[in-house]
Amino acid sequence: MERVDIPKKTIYRLSIYHRCLKRLMERGEDTVSSSALAKVAGVKPAQLRKDLAYFGQFGTRGLGYPVEPLAGMIRDLLGRERLQPVILVGAGNLGAALLRYQGFQKEGFEVVAAFDEHPETARQRGIAVPLHGADELEAFIAKEGVRMAILCVPGSAAQAVTNRLVQSGIQGILNFSPVVLETPPEVVVNNVDLALELEHLSFFVR
Amino acid sequence: MERVDIPKKTIYRLSIYHRCLKRLMERGEDTVSSSALAKVAGVKPAQLRKDLAYFGQFGTRGLGYPVEPLAGMIRDLLGRERLQPVILVGAGNLGAALLRYQGFQKEGFEVVAAFDEHPETARQRGIAVPLHGADELEAFIAKEGVRMAILCVPGSAAQAVTNRLVQSGIQGILNFSPVVLETPPEVVVNNVDLALELEHLSFFVR
């Protein structure tokens, strides 16, 4: 996909760096050293430099990195120049909560519509976003050219809904269902499994 | 901590295997082969076998693994023999949503109490769990011997609250705040950063 193989984890950290840089910008900082930025991002300085070096040379030796240009280049890299529209499927307990949660909007994502099997029931949860029946999924995705979806349906429905999403042209799925989804390789799935994270913690807590 | 070094990712996958095994038990399956279990868990058979082998020999050659005993051993390993009590700090939008979300309970975790800076405001969000003021945090943790916390406070407060949690004896934190927390090495932090996950997706979606 890229000239040299860029580690997947580097992409993750890029988002972290981006957020930290935005904070530095707000504080009016002009430049930042790899060690300072690494500190707030929670990584080692050498790793930060290596991560950035995959994409070019942005720093000045003896000085550090220019905050604003660096933030700009990461934003472009992450495909955040334009607002990516996102849909949410499954407005149950968790789905409705995410819709009300301001975190996505704050980071510049717009959830343009939500879908639920029973939109009447879901509508009572105080949702601000347009809410459609699940049958309108395909038409909406095609018409609006949406490419990312947040999936919050029960595990039992997750694979079937995923197939419909993929079929309709969705290329990225943020999956909150506790199920391993099968998708063609060109579709990227990101799993967020809350119960799993708790379980993982309890291994270390004695 | 262990004899041989067990990869961190193995621990994660253990939770996945555990969940898959529970499903097999419900279906009344007695044994399962590494390839069948690997398939539903979304990994390669060799990896599954290697993961399990870190902890002992559980399979029968030519046959496969006994579903129920294997599930039991993983449950013990993950420290899930006893119910781990968990507290949730920050009952704002996301925090309140997580309290209403049934996913934790379904997987056998009990959120025993929630804390918020403004419990009166938070109380209006329809929360079933006992809700306390933030000032009662230390006393509660000490009295109940809680060791795990779900952190949903705003980023600006996250580090300060974390310090209090650690001070009081919390050993595992599931962190939903978009901040890199600093903790002593014996405290395990698990970050779930929803905006970050979306941002990560948009890199791959073109």
Next chain:
DNA sequence: AAGTGTGAAAAGTTTCACAGCG
């Protein structure tokens, strides 16, 4: 002097391939 960029070494993780057991 301060701090980046980077090859090379180290560490960590996955995959292979096959011996060995039931």
Next chain:
DNA sequence: CGCTGTGAAACTTTTCACACTT
């Protein structure tokens, strides 16, 4: 025969250490 358990190989990612630039 079928399927596990496992050393060894392959691959990925992190860390080191230092040459080099401003």
